[in-house]
Amino acid sequence: MDASNGGSNGGSNDKAKKQSFPVLLLEWYAQGKRELPWRKTGDPYAIWVSEVMLQQTQVKTVIPYYERFLQRFPSVEQLGKATLDEVLTEWRGLGYYSRARRMWEGANYLLDQRGGEMPKDYDILLQVPGIGKYTAGAIASIAFGQRVPAVDGNVLRVVSRILAWSEPVETVRSYRHFSTHLAMWQPALQPGDFNQALMELGAMVCTPSKPMCESCPLSQLCEAYSQDDVLFYPVKKPKAKRQIVTRLTFVLRRGDKLYLQKRPPQGLLADLWEFPGVELSQDNLLKDSLPKVEAGELFNHFQKAVSERGFDGWVKEQFEKSVTLHGPVWYTFSHRHWKIIWVIVDLLEPLVLVEKLKPRECLDQIDQIGHIKQEGLEKNVLKEASEQYQADSKAVHRHEKHGDWILLQDLGRIALPVAFSAIIEDLTKI
DNA sequence: AATGCGGGGAA
């Protein structure tokens, strides 16, 4: 680091900063802060909700979710007693769904271990699922007036500029360096306001691009500003490139219902609903778009998806030789690109019988519909059909925990990630 | 220390 602080303004040495930094910052905050929903409350639970939602997410996006969520789950108890599915549905579209799951786990942790009370100490807050250093600091300082830091992306940017810190900000070393300075600057009187003011400054003035240094209350203390090099900071480590994954998606349709299933409890979009599908790391078979794929690798995937779920024999004949491919549409996550293509598979109504009826009845029904001719119905045929029913039935049973038939217009009531919006959009047009 | 985990807005 530099030792001189530039010398152009003698007031910027550490001691002077300690004196003037919090005063200047808090004066600015007092007159310029935004009226945000979570700034009207002292309820630690509500502040918890806001802090979790605000992780990696902008204020404007969060506001409507925050209002709805608190209305639906007004307290730790209400949140903990809800099902995970209900919580995820409320979270739908907000992203980073593990936040919702952990907050739900956290609520249950508090109910089980701590009488449903929000802890007020930083160290205890850290024990709660989903609460890390930042959130613990934010809750402890904002809701309980404790003098602890809350270092988020905004704070990293602001402080890295004030100190003209030329190392990557993500390191432990940088975190310690910033914490030391913040501990020095943070006043005992309004520690929560100090933290919020720092973040507010980062959001409104000390922005990533086009920072408004002319109207910044701290510009006279800012080392980067005095060096006229504000945009150089914060220094960040390069990020990994996103991989492209092709996702072949199966829209299984039965009348006006669609087959949706639960995703596994870990990994991407955990516990959310989805159309069945497979990921292809490489897709030789698809140029960039378009229909009518003949029997081949793609078709095999499609066949497998149908039979895995016990839907063999219920597929309309038109799909037995070729399928129409829809898409692609692109969807981008933080760490991967999905190239989504999909096929729409219509299943015959008799499937209902496989699920609901006994083999004998099933066959009767099938017979009536005319798929098995009366004269050909000999004993071995009956046996074969019965076995097929058993197999299908097992497969259906295996999947019914994870899958469900849902009306198109009811998709809004389940936690279906935004990634599938384009498919829904397409289905409503057809 | 690196990686996985969403989604929307802005440049």
Added chain:
DNA sequence: TTCCCAGCATT
């Protein structure tokens, strides 16, 4: 396109 945003948990 890329980057950014009131991060956390796992490895």
